[in-house]
Amino acid sequence: MTDPAKSDPAQDEARRRRQKIQRQLDEALEASFPASDPVSIVTSHEEEYWGDGETLPPPAKPTPPAGS
Numbered sequence: 001m002t003d004p005a006k007s008d009p010a011q012d013e014a015r016r017r018r019q020k021i022q023r024q025l026d027e028a029l030e031a032s033f034p035a036s037d038p039v040s041i042v043t044s045h046e047e048e049y050w051g052d053g054e055t056l057p058p059p060a061k062p063t064p065p066a067g068s
Contacts, residue, residue, distance in 0.1 A: 024041045
């Protein structure tokens with residue numbers, strides 16, 4: 001069995017992200033019901049890339065904190 005106290009932070013973050021997106025979709029669907037329009041949410045530039053042939057620009061590098 002896996003010890004919950006030793007879970008992988010990357011897997012935890014991915015799980016939280018999926019749950020957040022699922023909540024957003026559920027809320028959008030509830031708000032649009034009973035309309036027939038499809039539900040849509042925008043989460044990030046990277047998630048919106050559909051591979052249309054253009055190259056995706058690299059993500060912005062985080063700025064180091066002041067005094068570093």
